[in-house]
Amino acid sequence: MILIGMLRKYKKPMIKDTVAAMFAKEYNAESVFFNASNIDFTNKKIKGLKYEKGNWIQTESDFPNVVYNDIPLKNDIYIYNKLEKQGIPFTTHRLAKNKLSIYKIMKENEVLSKFLIDTFAFESFDNFNEMLQKYETVFLKPNRGHKGLGMFIFEKLDKKVKCQDSKGIVTIIPENSLDSFLSNIKDIEFYHIQPRIKFLTSSGNPYVIRSYVGRDKVGEWVPLFHYAAIGEGKNSIVNVSLGSSISYITPFLKNRYGEEQGLDFKRKLNAVAVGTARQIQKDIDFKIDALGIDLGIDEENNIFIIEVNAFPGTRPFEALVEKHAIPYSIYLAKNKSNKNS
Numbered sequence: 001m002i003l004i005g006m007l008r009k010y011k012k013p014m015i016k017d018t019v020a021a022m023f024a025k026e027y028n029a030e031s032v033f034f035n036a037s038n039i040d041f042t043n044k045k046i047k048g049l050k051y052e053k054g055n056w057i058q059t060e061s062d063f064p065n066v067v068y069n070d071i072p073l074k075n076d077i078y079i080y081n082k083l084e085k086q087g088i089p090f091t092t093h094r095l096a097k098n099k100l101s102i103y104k105i106m107k108e109n110e111v112l113s114k115f116l117i118d119t120f121a122f123e124s125f126d127n128f129n130e131m132l133q134k135y136e137t138v139f140l141k142p143n144r145g146h147k148g149l150g151m152f153i154f155e156k157l158d159k160k161v162k163c164q165d166s167k168g169i170v171t172i173i174p175e176n177s178l179d180s181f182l183s184n185i186k187d188i189e190f191y192h193i194q195p196r197i198k199f200l201t202s203s204g205n206p207y208v209i210r211s212y213v214g215r216d217k218v219g220e221w222v223p224l225f226h227y228a229a230i231g232e233g234k235n236s237i238v239n240v241s242l243g244s245s246i247s248y249i250t251p252f253l254k255n256r257y258g259e260e261q262g263l264d265f266k267r268k269l270n271a272v273a274v275g276t277a278r279q280i281q282k283d284i285d286f287k288i289d290a291l292g293i294d295l296g297i298d299e300e301n302n303i304f305i306i307e308v309n310a311f312p313g314t315r316p317f318e319a320l321v322e323k324h325a326i327p328y329s330i331y332l333a334k335n336k337s338n339k340n341s
Helices: 015-026 074-084 099-107 125-135 175-183 249-257 259-281 318-335
Strands: 003-007 030-034 045-052 055-062 066-069 137-142 152-156 160-165 170-174 191-195 207-215 221-230 245-248 290-297 303-310
Touching: 003 015, 003 318, 015 030, 015 045, 015 318, 030 055, 066 074, 066 318, 099 191, 099 259, 099 303, 125 137, 125 152, 125 175, 125 191, 160 175, 170 175, 207 259, 207 318, 221 249, 221 259, 221 318, 245 249, 249 259, 259 290, 259 303
Parallel strands: 003 030, 003 066
Antiparallel strands: 030 045, 045 055, 137 152, 137 191, 152 160, 160 170, 207 221, 207 290, 221 245, 290 303
């Protein structure tokens, strides 16, 4: 029987871990929840928790056949690597590529390049000013951004610049003070610039479509879900973690475009999301298990790829993600490989 090790950085199983353990039983597999501190390398044992009859109970098991892991805390990286060197496949790895690098990978693909928003590395204050003059409204984003934090949107006004940060705070900056303002942004040399394209609901609110793609039971890429994150008020920076609301994709597209065109857009979103994952995978040495791809549809009905996110959040679709993650873990255990494909 295949044993799936659920290696987590938090101490107690969450609801999604319970769901995963239940799905494991459906596939005639067992699972053990554990932390890095629960690994006994000398005896090759795991002291963790096993889900039985509605409860998590203490257990000791052999090393698992596959590890369904989350990303480790900094102090645990060595332990994760040591366990993986035992020949056990892990489901999840850091891409070791930032968002600007991923953009460059997509730019090389003839099909995907047609969906991309022009994106430029922040090189100097002059380079930023040039982009702002050209596009009038631009996003300034950290290359390793997470949950919208550290993002700014700049809008050119008459002899002034309006800046809004991820918290919705607005600052009006005289043009001759812009360089000084930018110099106070921490690690600005690791930012990139992206012109704003308007993705608006029928009521005029900004939105972003999050498309989550993952692996199925035979290791193939499949679209698992989409949702629209809708900005509240006048904040043009849209992110669920920053308070944006969520709309399920089918009613969102139906309301925006009508039933027939809405379904057509959903098929296109599926194709773009899966195509993006396949292209990025070509440049990564190990199998990626999941990606979150942010998309938008402009006023002329063109689809754009905004950015790609590693380790995407799964709420409110956790059960759906676990339903695919467990058979994919079993697939890795049987094939003993997480190499590029």
